[in-house]
Amino acid sequence: MVFRKLKAAFGAGVEVDTVLQNSNVRPGEILRGQVNFRSSSSDYKVEGIFIDFTAVVEVESGDNEYKTTYSFLRQQVAGPFQLAAGAAHSTPFEIPVPWETPISAIGGHPLHGMKLGVATELALAGAMDKGDLDPLFVNPLPAQDYIIRALDGMGFRFKKADLERGTLHGSTMPFFQEIEYYAGPEWGRHFNELELTFLAGPNAMDVILEADKRGAFGGSHDTYSRFTVRYTDNPAQADQALRGGLQAMAQKRGWF
Secondary structure: OOEEEEEEOOOOOOOEEEOOOOOEEEEOOOOOOOOOEEEEEEEEEEEEEEEEEEEEEEEEEEEEEEEEEEEEEEEEEEEEEEOOOOOEEEEEEEEEOOOOOOOOOOOOOOOOOOOOOEEEEEOOOOOOOEEOEEEOEOOOOOOHHHHHHHHHHHOOOEEEEEEEOOOOOOOOOOOEEEEEOOOOOOOOOEEEEEEEEEOOOOOOEEEEEEEEEEEEEEOOEEEEEEEEEEEOOOOHHHHHHHHHHHHHHHOOOOOO
């Protein structure tokens, strides 16, 4: 397991040290860790210690774009309690990773453009103080990994990934992930680029494809496809659904 320490000295005189036992996780798995904290020279009433799952999200506002941090899960792991001067305590925690948590690592490598993490927040005498962000590496589910590898095998080349503000049909998140590709030789005559989005649940996931389709006279337009992959499907079924979605978009006609 990978152990990572986040150290923050809060202004109120309480030191907090959060250790993640498994910073590499998949959606639906349990994130385990421990919050260690101690007082300096005073007694304190701790109202609560919280763990926040956060993500950096791109927001469009008119003609401008900016990035902001969203908290998409907040769980209390300790408190309320009295913390005596000089006392030290440890609180273990187990937090289920939401199924719709975006992917931030593939094959053990961080996914370019993605920033996910957990932050420890201390509520002390009515005041909140949050520590630095501890990176969280969310790896794809087996079914997600298969779709990603299948696109690689079809010649699609990874461009970048990001999170966009907005809620898609069937989603509970205030943002969604887009994994962007350049079209390869097999599909390059149909598409300029392809965007891939997963909406995962406990038994199945929806796959959303958005393609920038080449026009007959040099223009282009966006076309979409959405299909469901069950985790019990065999690879041939998932591959057929993916190819069917791409073919359906390639055949769609639009105004150029």
